[in-house]
Amino acid sequence: MIKKIKTEQLRPGIFVHDFNCDWAGENIFISKALIKDERAIKIIRSWGIKEVYIDTDLGLDVEPAKTAYEVQQETNRNLHKLAQRKRTATPPPIPLKDEVQMARTIRNEAVVTMREAMRAVQEGKCIDPDNAFRLVEKMQESVTRNKDALILLTRIRKKDEYTLMHSISVSSLVLAFCSSCDISYDMTINLAMGSLFHDIGKTRIPNSILNKPGKLDQKEFTIMKKHAEYSAKVLAETTELPPEAHDIALHHHERYDGTGYPHGLKGDTIEFGSRIAAICDVYDAITSIRCYKNGLDRVQGLRKLYEWSDHYFDKELTYKFIRSIGVYPIGTYVRLANELSGVVINSTENILQPVVRIFYNDKKKTAIQIQEIDLSKIGINIAGYDSPEKWSSDKMHIFQQNKNDLSPLH
Ligand SMILES: [Fe+2]
Ligand SMILES: [Fe+2]
Numbered sequence: 001m002i003k004k005i006k007t008e009q010l011r012p013g014i015f016v017h018d019f020n021c022d023w024a025g026e027n028i029f030i031s032k033a034l035i036k037d038e039r040a041i042k043i044i045r046s047w048g049i050k051e052v053y054i055d056t057d058l059g060l061d062v063e064p065a066k067t068a069y070e071v072q073q074e075t076n077r078n079l080h081k082l083a084q085r086k087r088t089a090t091p092p093p094i095p096l097k098d099e100v101q102m103a104r105t106i107r108n109e110a111v112v113t114m115r116e117a118m119r120a121v122q123e124g125k126c127i128d129p130d131n132a133f134r135l136v137e138k139m140q141e142s143v144t145r146n147k148d149a150l151i152l153l154t155r156i157r158k159k160d161e162y163t164l165m166h167s168i169s170v171s172s173l174v175l176a177f178c179s180s181c182d183i184s185y186d187m188t189i190n191l192a193m194g195s196l197f198h199d200i201g202k203t204r205i206p207n208s209i210l211n212k213p214g215k216l217d218q219k220e221f222t223i224m225k226k227h228a229e230y231s232a233k234v235l236a237e238t239t240e241l242p243p244e245a246h247d248i249a250l251h252h253h254e255r256y257d258g259t260g261y262p263h264g265l266k267g268d269t270i271e272f273g274s275r276i277a278a279i280c281d282v283y284d285a286i287t288s289i290r291c292y293k294n295g296l297d298r299v300q301g302l303r304k305l306y307e308w309s310d311h312y313f314d315k316e317l318t319y320k321f322i323r324s325i326g327v328y329p330i331g332t333y334v335r336l337a338n339e340l341s342g343v344v345i346n347s348t349e350n351i352l353q354p355v356v357r358i359f360y361n362d363k364k365k366t367a368i369q370i371q372e373i374d375l376s377k378i379g380i381n382i383a384g385y386d387s388p389e390k391w392s393s394d395k396m397h398i399f400q401q402n403k404n405d406l407s408p409l410h
Pocket of ligand 1: 198199227228252253
């Protein structure tokens with residue numbers, strides 16, 4: 001059985017199933033391990049890890065401890081409660097399907113701008129700030145028209161362009177956050193600029209480390225960590241960039257409890273922009289497919305952020321971020337209170353009652369005619385999340401109306 005325990009409860013003979021530290025933002029050099037001695041426990045604590053998941057079938061059991069299932073159920077309930085604190089949201093001025101075309105053009109432009117910026121840095125030149133500002137302004141307009149379109153389009157990635165699409169995605173997530181929190185226009189643009197270039201320093205990390213299919217060893221991880229300082233150096237060499245952009249480049253891996261890098265800053269000594277960029281950065285990283293792992297689905301990603309906000313992130317900002325994404329992001333499989341199953345395809349002004357494309361009757365265990373239901377109009381609630389595995393790709397035809405459909409996207 002998989003259980004979650006605090007690192008103070010670790011002792012030799014326990015089998016660690018998951019170090020629960022993807023918040024590190026990079027692939028840490030170990031995944032599962034049997035704890036052999038006290039020295040190993042000291043090392044795990046030195047990584048800043050506060051809680052781990054253990055496998056009691058492969059090692060000693062520990063009491064008291066919640067099972068992974070209990071943790072998941074509790075987090076689901078908490079996410080739902082969190083959403084209820086602010087049930088209403090401004091309805092998007094433009095429907096998703098109408099914004100997708102415009103967002104696609106902006107995404108393509110962003111890819112070109114980022115490719116040029118990365119090439120410039122590789123050749124020892126500066127980034128063109130005017131180009132980047134123009135791009136970020138267009139991205140902001142798209143997110144204001146419809147917060148989901150650009151975010152969804154950044155999920156479609158080729159294998160070799162992780163850093164590039166990750167940067168565009170983090171910037172889009174920051175824009176969505178700012179728009180839902182009424183952050184001023186100028187500050188929004190500055191934070192989005194910093195997020196767009198937060199990992200630009202990775203262009204100075206050897207490809208053998210950046211794209212290594214396996215786990216990084218300690219030495220490689222130390223080199224990887226240098227990218228934050230490299231990013232800050234690149235931005236410092238570029239004139240006209242706001243101080244917030246520089247700070248995000250340098251401090252997006254700082255953690256609220258002081259266990260981050262490069263400076264080990266703690267709490268509110270980490271600037272606001274870097275605290276929100278850190279949340280968006282980790283959310284995108286853990287929900288992306290990488291060369292060494294599959295990504296979590298977006299609800300699992302939100303659950304992890306919620307869990308980790310106890311230690312590593314600004315709790316209030318994390319909660320606001322979760323609300324800005326919505327506890328039922330587009331592409332989430334859900335069960336309705338009336339026992340129908342479907343997939344979320346659009347947001348509404350009530351974040352607990354999105355538009356759902358239903359395709360299955362859970363009670364009768366049969367596929368049903370596909371229908372799109374706006375839950376906010378008919379007052380039906382979501383009873384819970386459905387696992388994406390239940391609707392594996394061979395069953396997708398049940399609810400995909402055509403292959404250009406945006407949902408479900410994972
Ligand atoms: Fe980074
Ligand atoms: Fe990043």
